[in-house]
Amino acid sequence: MSKSAKYTNEPGQSGPSGAAKPVQFHAELVRGGLQNRVVGSGGTGAGPRWLLVYVSSGTLELSGPAERREIPGPALLWQPVDPAVRISFFAGSVGAHLLIGELGLSAAVGSKPEAAEMRLMADRPHVLPLDGQGAVNTNITQAFNVILAEIAAAQPGMETIIEAQLRFLLVLIWRHVSMTSDRIARGAAQTVLLRRFRQLVEAHFRQRWKVADYARDLGTTADRLHAICRNTLGSSPLQLIHDRTIYEAQSLLDRSNMTIDQIADSLGFNSAAQFNKFFSTNAGMPPGRYRKLLRDSAADAKPQGMAGFTDWP
Helix, strand or coil: CCCEEEEEECCCEEEECCECCCEEEEEEEECCCCEEEECCCHHHHCCEEEEEEEEEEEEEEECCCCCCEECCCEEEEECCCCCCCCEEECCCCCCEEEEEEEEHHHHHHHHCCCCCHHHHCCCCCCEEECCCHHHHHHHHHHHHHHHHHHHCCCCHHHHHHHHHHHHHHHHHHHHHHHHHHHHHHHHHHHHHHHHHHHHHHHHHHHHHHHHHHHHHCCCCCCHHHHHHHHHCCCCCCHHHHHHHHHHHHHHHHCCCCCCCCHHHCCCCCHHHHHHHHHHHHHCCCCHHHHHHHHCCCCCCCCCCCCCCHCCCC
């Protein structure tokens, strides 16, 4: 992309058979101007239209009634044409944009298995960030160069070549949208599982359930539960269970007159000795000392080590 130019397959342009063809593509090259440059949305006649905008360096501005958004380059923007939405290249920005008519989009989408998803995707705006993706940026630049050259030359078979390049660019966006949707779906499913896990912990931590017991009741594996807890909360399921148990033990030591033997029994430990060892490992001191420190301290100066189990969903 070495200069500024506009390319359109003009209305009434004839193909090999001499029949007039409707305009389906209008392309422009943007090369570091001194002023902001608005992306035009005319040039393909009536009917639905879509814009594919590539900013290789600089910034795009997307502004409409509801929001104003800046998109730093490199990035690829897909935008159904909306008269209320204006797209601009900031001064000094470099890139290109392609205006696409309805027949052009339909031909580019084609009839492959992913075509239905791509067509649905096309009805919404999408941004594909490309920072750090040098090879992809090179391929996108080459695709736009081919499109611009084909429209300028207006040779037979022009549409076929443009549609192939457009299909490549659409597939890049479709992959990004699909992966993002998958991550969101996985995140939602993991949140539900963590919420159910917490409910089960509340119900069964006094019974000293093992991680495998919780995983079985959740319909998953201990390994998957471990991975989700680690990735989402930064703690293992076992540590979360221990946090809840310690929190309850600290509360009982603080607010009840139960003996340590009684607290150990209420929390499902086989003996006070087992409870003492568990509490010392997780709270940093034996339960008897913890209670003594509580009683010797002011109400607002409790010992350190209160578990943070409330931080997870």
